[in-house]
Amino acid sequence: MTATVPLQAYLILSAALFTIGVIGVLIRRNALIIFMAIELMLNAVNLSFVAFSRFLDSMDGQVIVFFVMAVAAAEVALGLAIIIALYRNKESVNVDEINLLRG
Amino acid sequence: MEWVVFIPLAAMALATAVSVVLLRNPIYCALSLIGTFFALSGLYLLLQAQFIAMVQVIIYAGAIMVLFLFVIMLLDLGHEPSPWPRRDRPRLLLSVVLVLLLLLELTVAIRPGISKAIRGPYTSAVVDAVGNTQLVGRLLFTDFLIPFEITSIILLIAIIGAMVLARRHLG
Amino acid sequence: MLPEMIWLIPFFPLLGSVLVGLLGRRILRNWVTLIACLAPSLSLLLSLTCSWRLLSLPPEARRLRHSLISWVASGDLSVAFGFLFDPLSAVMTLVVSGVGLLIHVYSIGYMADERDYHRFFSLLNLFLAEMLVLVLADNYLLLFLGWEGVGLCSYLLIAFWFERPAAASAGTKAFLVNRIGDAAVVVALIWMILLFGSLDFQIVLREAPRTLSHGSFVATLLSLLLFAGAAGKSAQLPLYVWLPDAMEGPTPVSALIHAATMVTAGVYLVARSAPLFELAPVSLEVVAWVGGLTALYAASIALVQTDIKRVIAYSTISQLGYMFLGLGVGAYAAGIFHLMTHAFFKALLFLAAGSVIHALAGEQDLRRMGGLRGPLKITAGSFLVGALANSGIAPFAGFWSKDEILHAVYASGHHLLWVLGALTAAGTGFYMFRLYFLAFEGTSRLSPQARDHIHEAPWSMRWPLVLLALGSAAAGFFGVPPGSGLFQRFLGPVFPMTARETGSAVHVSGTGLAMASLVLSLAGIALAFRYYLRHPERPEALAARFPALYGLLLRKYRVDELYDQLVVRPTILGARALSGLFDSRLIDGTVDGIASLLVEAGARLRRIQTGHVPAYVLSILAGVVVLLGYVLAFRL
Numbered sequence: 005m006t007a008t009v010p011l012q013a014y015l016i017l018s019a020a021l022f023t024i025g026v027i028g029v030l031i032r033r034n035a036l037i038i039f040m041a042i043e044l045m046l047n048a049v050n051l052s053f054v055a056f057s058r059f060l061d062s063m064d065g066q067v068i069v070f071f072v073m074a075v076a077a078a079e080v081a082l083g084l085a086i087i088i089a090l091y092r093n094k095e096s097v098n099v100d101e102i103n104l105l106r107g
Numbered sequence: 108m109e110w111v112v113f114i115p116l117a118a119m120a121l122a123t124a125v126s127v128v129l130l131r132n133p134i135y136c137a138l139s140l141i142g143t144f145f146a147l148s149g150l151y152l153l154l155q156a157q158f159i160a161m162v163q164v165i166i167y168a169g170a171i172m173v174l175f176l177f178v179i180m181l182l183d184l185g186h187e188p189s190p191w192p193r194r195d196r197p198r199l200l201l202s203v204v205l206v207l208l209l210l211l212e213l214t215v216a217i218r219p220g221i222s223k224a225i226r227g228p229y230t231s232a233v234v235d236a237v238g239n240t241q242l243v244g245r246l247l248f249t250d251f252l253i254p255f256e257i258t259s260i261i262l263l264i265a266i267i268g269a270m271v272l273a274r275r276h277l278g
Numbered sequence: 279m280l281p282e283m284i285w286l287i288p289f290f291p292l293l294g295s296v297l298v299g300l301l302g303r304r305i306l307r308n309w310v311t312l313i314a315c316l317a318p319s320l321s322l323l324l325s326l327t328c329s330w331r332l333l334s335l336p337p338e339a340r341r342l343r344h345s346l347i348s349w350v351a352s353g354d355l356s357v358a359f360g361f362l363f364d365p366l367s368a369v370m371t372l373v374v375s376g377v378g379l380l381i382h383v384y385s386i387g388y389m390a391d392e393r394d395y396h397r398f399f400s401l402l403n404l405f406l407a408e409m410l411v412l413v414l415a416d417n418y419l420l421l422f423l424g425w426e427g428v429g430l431c432s433y434l435l436i437a438f439w440f441e442r443p444a445a446a447s448a449g450t451k452a453f454l455v456n457r458i459g460d461a462a463v464v465v466a467l468i469w470m471i472l473l474f475g476s477l478d479f480q481i482v483l484r485e486a487p488r489t490l491s492h493g494s495f496v497a498t499l500l501s502l503l504l505f506a507g508a509a510g511k512s513a514q515l516p517l518y519v520w521l522p523d524a525m526e527g528p529t530p531v532s533a534l535i536h537a538a539t540m541v542t543a544g545v546y547l548v549a550r551s552a553p554l555f556e557l558a559p560v561s562l563e564v565v566a567w568v569g570g571l572t573a574l575y576a577a578s579i580a581l582v583q584t585d586i587k588r589v590i591a592y593s594t595i596s597q598l599g600y601m602f603l604g605l606g607v608g609a610y611a612a613g614i615f616h617l618m619t620h621a622f623f624k625a626l627l628f629l630a631a632g633s634v635i636h637a638l639a640g641e642q643d644l645r646r647m648g649g650l651r652g653p654l655k656i657t658a659g660s661f662l663v664g665a666l667a668n669s670g671i672a673p674f675a676g677f678w679s680k681d682e683i684l685h686a687v688y689a690s691g692h693h694l695l696w697v698l699g700a701l702t703a704a705g706t707g708f709y710m711f712r713l714y715f716l717a718f719e720g721t722s723r724l725s726p727q728a729r730d731h732i733h734e735a736p737w738s739m740r741w742p743l744v745l746l747a748l749g750s751a752a753a754g755f756f757g758v759p760p761g762s763g764l765f766q767r768f769l770g771p772v773f774p775m776t777a778r779e780t781g782s783a784v785h786v787s788g789t790g791l792a793m794a795s796l797v798l799s800l801a802g803i804a805l806a807f808r809y810y811l812r813h814p815e816r817p818e819a820l821a822a823r824f825p826a827l828y829g830l831l832l833r834k835y836r837v838d839e840l841y842d843q844l845v846v847r848p849t850i851l852g853a854r855a856l857s858g859l860f861d862s863r864l865i866d867g868t869v870d871g872i873a874s875l876l877v878e879a880g881a882r883l884r885r886i887q888t889g890h891v892p893a894y895v896l897s898i899l900a901g902v903v904v905l906l907g908y909v910l911a912f913r914l
Binding site: 008009012013014015016017019020021022023024025026027028030031032034036037039040041043044047050051054055057058060061062063064066067069070071073074075076077078079080081082084085086087088089091092097 | 109110113117120121124125127128133136137140143144147150151153154155156158159162163166167170171174175178179181182184199202203206207209210213214217224225226227228229230231234239242243246247250251254255258261262264265266268269270272273275
């Protein structure tokens with residue numbers, strides 16, 4: 005083994021985390037947990053960015069991650085507000101029961 | 108040498124991630140996610156991104172997950188009812204298949220030549236000289252100034268939006 | 279200065295029409311009358327002024343022209359709102375505005391009880407405006423504008439009492455039959471554009487002799503198309519059927535439109551296009567024969583009709599035939615001369631008939647009249663003058679103009695046509711005086727209501743009668759001596775291509791011919807006298823002896839029924855078939871079908887929208903996997 009961990013290792017880890025997140029979104033029925041899985045996906049991507057930033061001698065990756073985190077924070081705030089409002093109306097956060105957009 | 112740090116952190120990240128997806132009690136899921144974040148933070152440190160590592164802990168683990176926990180406890184959700192009723196089977200099967208395909212594609216995309224891309228100016232030596240945080244700060248206020256300002260507006264919108272969406276309507 | 283004012287001649291009545299039409303309901307009736315009668319007066323005044331100016335010019339240079347504004351400027355074709363005032367226009371405008379004014383005055387009294395008084399005068403003014411545009415236009419397109427306009431006004435006025443089904447359908451009939459002629463005119467206009475690149479009279483009529491060879495197919499067909507339009511507008515065979523029905527309209531309308539002005543538009547068109555017709559001897563023959571046959575045909579129907587206005591209507595058709603007869607043998611000035619004299623006495627006859635109808639509270643059937651000379655002296659007197667003029671009895675106007683035509687017919691070698699014309703003259707004398715005797719002389723066959731109601735017309739109705747009677751008596755002298763009177767010399771230069779009128783050698787036999795037709799007319803009158811005054815029972819006996827012939831004449835040769843079978847019914851059946859099969863099934867089916875197809879498709883597609891978010895995510899994932907696979911496999 006080489007002394008430093010190669011870029012590919014990070015990338016494979018990132019891919020794995022991402023797919024785990026995707027599965028989470030597809031499989032779970034509780035809206036909050038789905039939301040957490042989405043956050044997991046975001047983080048996986050963050051890992052990719054930072055890894056590239058290091059291996060390509062660029063700071064851009066880290067700056068972008070900074071923005072991603074800021075926006076993720078905003079998104080979580082709003083998303084949770086929506087879930088709360090939804091819960092007030094339907095007494096449930098089970099996505100199977102939320103089909104108001106049904107055409 | 109780095110591997111000694113990398114392998115455990117990676118394992119922890121994977122394990123906690125799987126827990127998030129598989130555990131039934133939402134509180135346990137949230138806690139698992141916090142674990143994932145810590146693992147990631149460690150990996151960021153390994154990648155010489157100290158600023159990001161700190162921000163990860165502060166923002167994600169410290170603010171976002173706390174928010175999650177508040178909401179979980181506010182809505183007083185028990186654990187999820189029985190998993191996967193029969194009629195969902197086909198859909199679930201399809202999901203798994205597709206996800207595995209995705210994983211395959213993603214790994215295939217990681218080819219050896221990928222590290223032969225264009226390099227930037229910020230080598231480790233430069234970064235060490237100035238300091239990671241200082242460098243990030245400098246970039247935020249010069250090259251990335253506009254996104255920075257817009258981000259502040261995004262946060263403002265989020266505040267207002269959250270207030271509007273979640274308030275109790277009178278009458 | 280004066281040419282620039284020509285456009286005002288039609289503009290005054292147009293303005294009057296708009297004012298009366300829009301404001302008529304709100305202003306006092308007297309104002310309506312004032313505006314509506316002022317307009318034609320101003321037109322008449324201006325026409326007189328322009329005519330006077332013409333006379334001060336040398337004969338070859340007698341024309342005033344003014345182009346008001348450009349109308350069509352498309353590619354090579356340019357048409358303007360341009361006006362022309364030459365001797366022909368002068369005659370026409372004076373007739374139209376003069377007789378028009380008298381009829382407007384007459385209508386004050388006749389339509390006094392009418393609720394839609396203002397609508398009537400608005401339409402009457404509008405008609406006058408359109409007719410003046412027609413005769414003052416300096417190009418075919420503007421002429422056609424007036425042509426269509428008078429057709430429209432004719433429809434609106436015939437169907438003035440539109441709540442009456444008979445009136446409404448009469449108006450429609452008039453419009454539709456006219457339309458057939460109009461279609462021919464449109465084709466002719468288009469062809470003219472193709473041939474000459476312009477619709478200006480000056481250009482077309484000057485280029486035609488240069489571009490088209492004498493007797494060529496093009497010239498013949500073009501002129502025949504124009505004549506087809508004229509036949510529709512001027513009620514010649516076979517497009518005359520609308521005119522008798524048009525009697526459903528108020529009598530002033532019949533007087534103005536169907537005696538003096540609109541029906542003469544066809545005559546004007548042919549006269550104006552004389553250079554074109556001169557290039558096509560075949561067309562001229564057609565014109566002459568159609569005219570002559572129509573004249574005799576209509577006269578034969580008039581012999582037995584029982585409605586006072588119908589007789590006069592058929593008489594109009596007959597006299598129009600005379601005009602075309604004159605044009606057809608190249609006697610253009612004579613034809614226009616007859617147009618002028620006819621305007622006087624035919625309008626007079628209609629107005630007098632109107633006075634009778636007015637006096638008898640609406641009675642129009644000759645069988646219920648009689649002995650009206652006593653109570654209706656002025657009406658009877660003027661009617662008598664009109665009848666004498668119409669029958670061509672010297673020295674009244676009709677004699678001079680009709681004989682000029684018949685003379686030209688004979689002199690041009692159309693002896694058979696002359697015989698037709700002469701027979702028609704005899705018939706004219708007969709039916710005219712049959713009309714007079716039945717209405718005004720003899721024993722009274724009035725109904726009790728009529729008897730109580732009877733009264734002479736108010737002065738607003740009597741004055742026009744008197745003036746028209748004077749005109750019918752004296753107007754003929756404009757054309758004396760025959761062939762070279764004031765009228766012919768005035769109008770002559772407009773038709774330079776015909777040298778046939780000015781030969782003096784034919785005058786000798788002219789007198790002989792005139793005597794012959796005069797004798798025939800008198801014979802007709804005498805016959806009428808015998809049959810309707812001396813021996814009133816004779817006509818019925820005669821009718822009983824030839825029931826088939828009588829029936830045929832009475833039913834107007836059943837032409838209306840024929841047209842109904844040949845044209846109207848098939849058209850209606852065709853329209854029904856199209857509407858039922860084609861329109862309902864095919865077109866509606868297609869349109870509705872497309873709509874319901876879309877609705878169905880929408881309903882089916884809607885099932886994808888389950889509202890179940892994880893399913894949506896799944897499809898997104900599937901898409902991503904596919905795209906990523908594609909990129910990895912083929913693009914990297």
